[in-house]
Amino acid sequence: MASFPSLAVQGDAGISGYVSMWIIAIVALTVFAFIIRSRIELLLAGQKDPRFSNLKQRFLDLIEFGFIQKRQPRYLWAGVIHIMIFWGFVVLGLRSLDLVTEGLGIPIFRPFMQSPLGLFYNSIKDVFELIVLIACIWAILRRAIVKPERYEGSHTAEAYLVLGLISFLMISDMLFEGCGILLTGDGTGEWLPAAWIGILFLPKNSPGALSVILCIAYWLHILAFFVFLNLLPLFKHFHIITALPNVFFRKQNKGEIKPARYGVDDIFDLETLGVEKIEDFTWKHILDLYTCTECGRCTDNCPANAIGRPLSPKQLTIKLRDHAYEKYPIIPSRNLDKEGEGATPMVGGIIGLDELWSCTTCGACEEECPVFIEYIDKIIDMRRHVLETSQNPKTFNQILMYVEKTGNPFGKPAVKRADWVKEQEIEDVKILKEGDRVDVLYYVDGYASFDPRSQEIAAAIVRGLKLAGMDFGILGKLEKDTGHQVRRMGEEGLFQVLVEENTETLSNIDFKWIVTTDPHAYNALKKDYPESYKVFHYSQFFLSLVETGLLRPNRAVEKSDLYTYHDPCYLGRHNGIYHEPRRLLTSIPDLRLVEMDRSRDRSFCCGGGDVMLWHEIEQEEMRMAEKRVHMALETGANVMVTACPFCLMHFEDAIKTGGLEDKIRVVDLMELFMSTF
Template sequence: IFASAPQNVLQGLHIFTYFVHDLTFFFFLCFLPLGKHFHVITSVFNVFFMRVQKGKIKPVMHGVSDDKLDDLESFGVKKLEDFTWKHMLDFYSCADCGRCSDHCPANAAGRPLSPRFITIKARDLMFKNYPLSGEIYKSKLLVEDIYTEDEIWSCTTCGACEEECPLGIEYIDKMVDLRRGMVDEGMVPQSLQKPLKALEKRGNPYGKMEKKRADWTKDKEFKASWQIKDLAKDKADTLYFVDSITSYDDDMQDIARRTSIILSKAGIDFGILGKKEKDSGNEALRFGEEMLYQDLKEQNNEAITQSGVKQIVTADPHAYNALKNDYTDLPPVKHISQVVAQKIGTGELDLKPCQNPEKVYVYHDPCYLGRHNGIYEDPRQALDAIDGLTRVELEKSRDRSFCCGGGGLMLFYEPEEETRMGVLRVNMAAEAGANVIVTACPFCLVNIQDAIKVAGQEGEMEALDFTKLIEQHLF
């Protein structure tokens, strides 16, 4: 179009377009820090500084050791300025794409929680805190100002939001810090006060006596065939850490017995702590009860150290996560699915052909085994070692697994929701063509069993623990 234009016209046009480009560039450069597009600048740094280790909760305050926590005047996040610099960088880095909320199980169930708005609300508040004009924002309690109590307590800490975020925004640490602040202010839901007090008094959320922690070993049929060492009296190379739900819930005690049988048949010399074992504290920590968690950890650390074991095995992913990621200076920790897969691989465990080949099985990835600790293949390899077993995959599986909603103290706290998360998961299994849901977590098992009843699929769908399926097929 300008092929025949004179040279001076082309030069003038060149200068004009140069200045238009220059002004446009600097206009948007100045505009970037004033809105969500600021993430264009900050996201590179946010991804660089993102947390590498999953499953671990940030300390109450960096640089303050556990034995100095009593000296702190305040715990957690109460006001905007209490967030860490990384959390504030998270707020500025949000692209407002909504992937976190789209994949949040709590949001899908209709709970009053959207991870996206957890970030957006804080980002908007930060812009108010440092305005270009007008009055400066006066700091208030965040839970009274921009968040609601139900919003913060609705999170199951499953980590689906963090898995989806392309910019490395961390949500779990923020939720835990906000809960720490709420606990410090006495803002604890009524339904959680009883289990938390029971944890403090008895070392378990059920309020049952410590001496009953090993009562699962007293089952007549089990006791007639198997003897379990008490590491307070005997020595063993391996500790089987049972944890509270498997020790005290009558329906879940079968997991402890079957785990013991599997370990025995695998030739593993193991024992239990008995009444010296306390709750792992995984849930107490993530529900903001920092000092309670520290007390539970200290007692367990002392008991484990005194036992002199060389490794720890557990069938509870929540205990596995706490012992592996939150505790320090412990022997190596394994989940029972890892042990089974390893022993099958070496030929030390051999499995019978499938007892119910007409059934279709699907494996549900527990959040604290899969997404937080990357254990996906071991349980699947063990199931696939059962000849004739038909297994299908859920659409939302592995690192994109859908939380059942029953993790930890969520068994005691049920926020308002349109559809139970467990029911949504059961429906997903039905859509995949399965009629048996296998999981390797007692919390998942409790919730999925209950969800099957609520969904009206009793007789059509069954929930089964990993240890039960494996033990049934052992020679």
């Protein structure tokens, strides 16, 4: 059986064809190595980031999200296109290696290609050539005609160039193989649909012309292949190389915030805190920059961007990547000052301060990204630098001082932390002291202790615990805020102090479970604290009481009411708690529940429970909570339910300021649940 590549390489040139192939390969791979050198140099300049734990799960994730591409169909047609091209690359990779090695005179794949399994592969290869070609044309037309808004700001010219190159690779191989079949007669009995289509455009009765076309198609294919390879590290299509590693090294624990520096136990040993320059990012976060596909899914789902704030996760990544490539160019310059003295600072210049404060850390961007780029840790790391250098909004100073001195953002004395119990007219609540023992430690946290509206939620939780006959208590003056908001504002030092003090307090109380009022405290105790506590959000805990028969709602709600549930970000996306609140809701007699279009892991943030409480972004076109309330109204619901005191505050304010009191009301899940007894 003839080797089509050897026909093209030998031709009339004989041995010189192989020499030409070796020259092309050596030059191309040398250039590729030279380009990759600067990319590796930047990776090595990044900070430590331990990503080799739990290898079994990482390989499973690689299969699920890397090869199966599970997240791609969340945008159906774009996802289908990408999956078609991705699997085309996987299948056609062997074909490319065969064409190159045959041309080099080392036909290591020829025995396989001429085996029965190889003949089957040739048929599959042809099918995927057509699939990839169709997908590329489809992608080009989508960009040129449909023009999805999320592509705005992406490097469109690069996309057209790369899609065109991929299409050219498919077409040249179709013509090359078609010529080989016509010249030798080999393959006529095989099912090779791509080659057959190529044959339709070839001069079947002119062997001389076919020989010329065969050689031209082969050499153009080889040149295009090596040009394509060398373009990848220069453009956004570097993700073709880096996407699978980025998925493999993905963050495995949602809701968790990276430490100021890995491997540093005491942050006060650090000369500087946070990220000031590109090298301060970890190597994984630099790999993120290489891997961004500029698909815009992150920005399309970013609530801050949706209401006009100056934050686009995609543009943030592009700006950081452009800055990184400028500092670490392909061709080093002696005049390049890598320290950037006199240049625009990365934080506060290239990345604006309002961009950093616009983020609510809701996680919508990270949930949507098909290659698992991490935004929250980068933003918080840059916020740490902003606070370290006193560039933060001045309103933060008093809040942080209050938390430092009193353990809460209201500046209220610790001795008043349990006063809400009397104010809510609740009797017989155990206020714990060192050495006490209870089954349930109810961690109230700051807002539920001092904010009048949130106190009502705390009161409902306490009444529920009492009704179920639970042995529980609260910490009272011993309790300090968990520090969830403080850490995400960038004040790492104060957060560590709170962790140390709260951990010591909890170590002196004997308890089985912790129940929290709001998802932020739940997330902090579960994800940010070094100790492993059995922590439950109240929706989880009270569902268990219902399912074990300790509580059973017996009063029906109004049948005329239609309810919709809003997933708080730190309960849903960051901790995967979607079913429990809904099951608790549906345990209520006669309750009718409808879902918003953006629900569960695509829920739309209320406005956040940290920075936005104390700092407003002027560029807002409307409040997030107002936009979310309108989403609820679109379902036809007249009651909106949430399980977070911060969400409740934002929604109540949005309904009031929007004059929507006669159309919809918002209730907390716990208050609604307890109203049925």
